[in-house]
């Protein structure tokens with residue numbers, strides 16, 4: 243039987259560590275960690291994600307300063323708000339929920355966040371630290387994948403890893419983190435030829451293509467460990483498939499096709515999603531310890 247990499251359970255364990263860390267440090271720090279989550283417009287998926295993040299903050303004792311702005315907010319207004327949050331002493335982390343409406347330049351806004359308060363690890367300086375292998379806030383989804391692999395004692399060193407997807411949010415930092423852990427990494431994208439042959443060579447396959455059910459049994463070899471980052475509402479014509487009896491969500495991988503073939507896999511839901519939120523909290527608590535002059539006790543949780 244393949245091993246199911248249970249992100250929900252691991253996220254709960256890490257949350258407990260973060261909660262205890264906050265409780266034991268708050269007396270010296272004289273305040274809890276603070277996270278500002280900025281949402282623009284009415285994208286329904288963003289609304290759901292922001293909600294998850296606020297609830298997670300509440301569970302561990304991070305003070306959440308959620309701000310929701312109208313769709314037509316200008317770049318200058320939003321930059322000014324970010325500048326003010328950069329100066330705010332009670333705020334340790336700032337997260338700009340993506341995607342933004344098309345008139346707002348994501349790169350310029352992400353760059354205006356103080357890199358020391360970059361809860362999502364997407365500031366160019368922090369991406370540079372990742373390239374150099376130096377400590378810093380890490381992009382939450384790939385950090386969550388690394389934690390899921392490490393805590394399940396999946397050996398990475400010397401393995402052949404294939405990452406499907408090359409976004410700055412997931413694929414690129416994922417490849418860098420796996421390489422830093424001494425895997426030999428290949429990155430596939432939409433122009434890659436003969437994807438099944440490439441992915442079949444992988445000992446470790448991370449799929450972040452944003453395409454429902456892209457990967458099936460012909461894409462994987464036995465003993466492969468498969469991480470599914472994708473998350474989608476099941477297309478209506480596929481709601482009769484086996485998975486839909488349990489959930490209306492699906493990933494980039496047809497888990498029902500590969501679950502009896504591979505060595506281990508992360509389910510959707512309950513795999514990478516909860517780990518992403520937990521890594522956001524871990525980045526924030528790590529920043530809080532730094533800002534308040536506390537010992538940095540949780541940086542080992544971040545790759």
Ligand code: NAP
Pocket residue numbers: 383406407408409410411412413430431432433434437450451452453456471472473474514515516518519
């Ligand atoms: P993205 O920005 O759309 O990037 C998708 C990447 O996949 C691109 O590099 C694209 O290649 C590549 N790709 C698309 N079709 C492909 C194909 N047929 N074969 C090979 N590669 C292909 O998406 P993202 O932001 O990285 O997110 C990816 C998925 O992860 C989405 O489903 C998203 O919802 C999910 N996600 C989940 C979490 C979580 O917490 N679980 C967090 C973040 C994202 P090109 O570069 O050539 O276009």
